[in-house]
Amino acid sequence: MSLTFPTGFTAAAMAAGIKPSGKTDLSGVTSSTDCTWAFAGTRSTTAAACVTRNRDLYAQGAPIRALLVNAGNANAATGTRGAHDNADMADAFGSVLNVQPDAVLTASTGIIGHLLPMDKVLSGIEHLPDELGSGADAFASAIMTTDTRPKTASATLSSGARIVGTAKGSGMIHPDMATMFAFAFTDAQIDQTALREAFPAIVNRTFNAVTVDGDTSTNDMAVVLCNGQAGVADLTEFLTALEGVMRDLARQIAADGEGATKLLTVQVSGARTEAEALAAARTCCVSPLLKSAVHGNDPNWGRVIMAVGRSGAGVNIEKLRVTVQGHPVFQGKPLPYDDAQVSASMKAEEVVFTIDLGVGDARGEAWGCDLSAEYVSINADYTT
Known part of the structure; x- marks a missing residue:
C-alpha cells in the first residue's frame, strides 16, 4: 500500500544520472506553506557542505x-567548490519553486571526495517540479545508497x-547524530521553540541508538518539518508519536x-x-x-560482559544479569543453560539481549x- 505525505506536502524523484546504476538519485519535498522545523546533524569535524x-x-x-x-555523491571533502555547488543546488530548487534559497534545505549522500556532476544536478532540478505528487514511496527510494529497501513510518x-x-x-552508521538521513513531515501545527527543545533527546533515544559498523558519516542529519495545515496538535501527543516514528x-x-x-x-x-544505559547498549x-557471535548463533555472553565493562557505564558485577533471547545466562555468576537450545533461539530475524547493570533504575535500548x-564484500568493492 502506497504512503502519502501529510496535507500540503508534495514530493518528486527522478534519475538525474548521478548514480552510475541509472536509479533515481535526485528528489525533493516541498510544502505549500512555511514550516517550523528542527534539525540535528553529524558531529563529524569533516562534515559535508549540506x-x-x-x-x-x-x-x-x-x-x-x-x-x-x-544520492550517489556525498559532496564531502570537496572544499570551496563543494560548498558553492551545494548553495547552487538550493538556489536552483528555490528558483523553480519560486521560494527563497534560504527556505531550501539540502542533503547529499554517497561517495566522499567526488565533485557533484552539476550539469546533471541542475538539469534534474529544472525538471523536478514536473514530477511533484503526494506519494512518499518514490522519495524514500530515491534517497537510498547501499540500502536494500526503502524505509518509511507514519x-x-x-x-x-x-x-x-x-x-x-x-553502512557508516554509528551514534554521533545522525548516522543516516531521516526526514519527518507533518501537517500538525507545532511551536518551533518547544519542538527544538524536545528534539535532541528524541534523537538521542532513537537515531543515536543505532549502530552498524562504528563509523560516523560526514553527511548525516535528521529533520522534522511542520507546516501546520491540520491545525494545532497536543504537544505531548505529537512528541510521543514523533519519537515512535523515529524509533x-x-x-x-x-x-x-x-x-x-x-x-x-x-x-x-x-x-x-x-546516558549510561544507552552507552552500555550501544557498546554491545x-x-x-x-x-x-550473533551471526553465528553463538550465545557467548562473555562478549556482553566485555562490552558493558568498557562502555563507561557503572556496573555491580555481583548484581549484573544477562539474558539471551529470554534465556538467563548470567546473574552475578554463570548460570547453567542448554547451549543448543539458546543457539537455536538465536536463529531469528531479531536477537535480543537484556542486561541489568544492578546499580540504578534507568533504562536504555540500542x-x-x-x-x-557480506559486509566486508560490500565495502571492499564500494568504489571499484
Whole structure:
C-alpha cells in the first residue's frame, strides 16, 4: 500500500544520472506553506557542505519550504567548490519553486571526495517540479545508497494530523547524530521553540541508538518539518508519536545494515542514568565480537560482559544479569543453560539481549545488526 505525505506536502524523484546504476538519485519535498522545523546533524569535524549550510540556517531560525536530496555523491571533502555547488543546488530548487534559497534545505549522500556532476544536478532540478505528487514511496527510494529497501513510518494524531517519516542508512552508521538521513513531515501545527527543545533527546533515544559498523558519516542529519495545515496538535501527543516514528525508522536502519541477516537489540536496565544505559547498549551493539557471535548463533555472553565493562557505564558485577533471547545466562555468576537450545533461539530475524547493570533504575535500548562476510564484500568493492 502506497504512503502519502501529510496535507500540503508534495514530493518528486527522478534519475538525474548521478548514480552510475541509472536509479533515481535526485528528489525533493516541498510544502505549500512555511514550516517550523528542527534539525540535528553529524558531529563529524569533516562534515559535508549540506550539513554545514543547514546548521547555519537552523541557527538563523528562518522558516523552511523545501528539501532537496541527491544520492550517489556525498559532496564531502570537496572544499570551496563543494560548498558553492551545494548553495547552487538550493538556489536552483528555490528558483523553480519560486521560494527563497534560504527556505531550501539540502542533503547529499554517497561517495566522499567526488565533485557533484552539476550539469546533471541542475538539469534534474529544472525538471523536478514536473514530477511533484503526494506519494512518499518514490522519495524514500530515491534517497537510498547501499540500502536494500526503502524505509518509511507514519502515525496519525487524535486531531487527524499525520506524521510521515522516511530514512536511509545501511553502512557508516554509528551514534554521533545522525548516522543516516531521516526526514519527518507533518501537517500538525507545532511551536518551533518547544519542538527544538524536545528534539535532541528524541534523537538521542532513537537515531543515536543505532549502530552498524562504528563509523560516523560526514553527511548525516535528521529533520522534522511542520507546516501546520491540520491545525494545532497536543504537544505531548505529537512528541510521543514523533519519537515512535523515529524509533521505527531507527530499527529499520539497523535491520538493513550492510550485509545484515539479523536485527540486534540490546535492552539495558538497572543503570544509574539513561546516558549510561544507552552507552552500555550501544557498546554491545557495535562490538565486532558480539556481532560475529550473533551471526553465528553463538550465545557467548562473555562478549556482553566485555562490552558493558568498557562502555563507561557503572556496573555491580555481583548484581549484573544477562539474558539471551529470554534465556538467563548470567546473574552475578554463570548460570547453567542448554547451549543448543539458546543457539537455536538465536536463529531469528531479531536477537535480543537484556542486561541489568544492578546499580540504578534507568533504562536504555540500542539497535544494531550481525556482522557477516557480506559486509566486508560490500565495502571492499564500494568504489571499484
